[in-house]
Amino acid sequence: MDVTAKPEEADCRAVSEILSRVGDKWTIQVVVALRGGSQRFNGVKRRVGGISQQMLTRTLKALERDGMVERAVRHNTPPQVEYTLTPLGYSLSDTARHLAEWAAAHHGEIQDSRLDFDSRHG
Amino acid sequence: MDVTAKPEEADCRAVSEILSRVGDKWTIQVVVALRGGSQRFNGVKRRVGGISQQMLTRTLKALERDGMVERAVRHNTPPQVEYTLTPLGYSLSDTARHLAEWAAAHHGEIQDSRLDFDSRHG
DNA sequence: CGGAATCCTGCGAGATACTG
DNA sequence: CAGTATCTCGCAGGATTCCG
Numbered sequence: 001m002d003v004t005a006k007p008e009e010a011d012c013r014a015v016s017e018i019l020s021r022v023g024d025k026w027t028i029q030v031v032v033a034l035r036g037g038s039q040r041f042n043g044v045k046r047r048v049g050g051i052s053q054q055m056l057t058r059t060l061k062a063l064e065r066d067g068m069v070e071r072a073v074r075h076n077t078p079p080q081v082e083y084t085l086t087p088l089g090y091s092l093s094d095t096a097r098h099l100a101e102w103a104a105a106h107h108g109e110i111q112d113s114r115l116d117f118d119s120r121h122g
Numbered sequence: 123m124d125v126t127a128k129p130e131e132a133d134c135r136a137v138s139e140i141l142s143r144v145g146d147k148w149t150i151q152v153v154v155a156l157r158g159g160s161q162r163f164n165g166v167k168r169r170v171g172g173i174s175q176q177m178l179t180r181t182l183k184a185l186e187r188d189g190m191v192e193r194a195v196r197h198n199t200p201p202q203v204e205y206t207l208t209p210l211g212y213s214l215s216d217t218a219r220h221l222a223e224w225a226a227a228h229h230g231e232i233q234d235s236r237l238d239f240d241s242r243h244g
Numbered sequence: 245c246g247g248a249a250t251c252c253t254g255c256g257a258g259a260t261a262c263t264g
Numbered sequence: 265c266a267g268t269a270t271c272t273c274g275c276a277g278g279a280t281t282c283c284g
Contacts, residue, residue, distance in 0.1 A: 014225040015150050015218050023145025025257075028137050041266050052258055057267060067235030078265045079264085088231055095224045096137050102217045103136040109210055113189030147277070163246050174278055179247060200245045201284085 021066075022092070026051055026059045031085065031093045034069060038084040068092060143188075144214070148173055148181045153207065153215045156191060160206040190214060 022028060026048065033039065033047040045056055060083060063069040068089035074080040085093065144150060148170065155161065155169040167178055182205060185191040190211035196202040207215065 014222045014229070015154065016147070017229075018221055018225040019141075019145050019150060020147070023141050025138070025142070028141060032137065053267070054259090054269095055257060058257090065236055065239040066232045067239075073266095079267090081266060088228060088235075091224065091228065095221060098220050099140055099217060100136045102213065103140040106210060106213065107136070107139075110188045113210075114187055117187040117189075175247070176249095176279085177277060180277090195246095201247090203246060 024059075026055055027063065028092075028096050030056070030059050030063065031068065031089055032096060034083060034085045034089065035093050038072075038082045041081050041083070044083060063089065146181075148177055149185065150214075150218050152178070152181050152185065153190065153211055154218060156205060156207045156211065157215050160194075160204045163203050163205070166205060185211065 029048050029051075030044060033044050039047065041056070041060075044060070045051060045053065048056070051059075060069060060071070064071050066088075067086055070084045070086055072082045072084065074082070151170050151173075152166060155166050161169065163178070163182075166182070167173060167175065170178070173181075182191060182193070186193050188210075189208055192206045192208055194204045194206065196204070
């Protein structure tokens with residue numbers, strides 16, 4: 001964050017920073033999937049649904065790097081890896097909840113506006 | 123929104139829905155740029171900084187379609203087009219503020235976690 | 245000034261196959 | 265089970281040019 005920037009500009013950059021990090025297709029869904037508690041790799045995969053192993057691997061690694069999830073390995077056969085949300089990860093999921101509430105509250109308005117717009121234009 | 127889905131799943135889908143709509147590179151920045159009041163096309167362009175006319179045109183049109191901004195045309199020479207945030211657009215910018223606060227609060231933690239992670243791995 | 249039309253590019257992300 | 269390694273493709277988004 002640039003301390004010399006004006007508050008509003010800082011806000012703007014901050015938001016776009018998180019969005020570019022968190023606004024991808026899977027990150028939030030994975031975080032939400034982990035809210036209930038620790039999950040193993042394929043457990044998360046099942047919960048998210050539609051995600052490829054590759055994207056899940058990437059997403060989890062990125063989240064681990066950012067301190068959002070913790071990775072615990074048990075060296076058995078078959079191997080087990082548990083993923084757990086950190087407090088930071090939880091706080092992100094709370095923010096996500098806020099987004100979800102906004103979406104639920106205004107989804108109808110948006111749909112209507114689109115229909116109206118589309119009917120007026122071609 | 124699917125009413126038959128469980129609450130958590132609904133949340134999850136709702137979040138990813140908004141994110142896929144609002145999580146692009148420019149939407150939020152344009153909304154934030156309009157918080158101060160009505161702006162003309164190139165005014166917004168200057169405020170956002172780094173955006174191409176094409177992307178600004180697209181972003182504004184999408185926001186108009188969703189009922190987030192209003193477009194008012196004055197047929198003079200030179201032509202003038204004013205863009206204004208609707209109440210719905212304002213409410214989105216408030217949600218964005220929330221995201222910004224989260225980012226500001228945890229940016230340091232994330233940075234530290236990344237440095238730590240990168241030093242332990244390659 | 246405020247766009248529309250066109251071209252071009254990199255990256256997000258899916259599918260598949262292989263490994264420990 | 266939990267990954268890694270390629271290969272591929274679509275599309276977000278940049279640059280440039282043209283129009284009323």
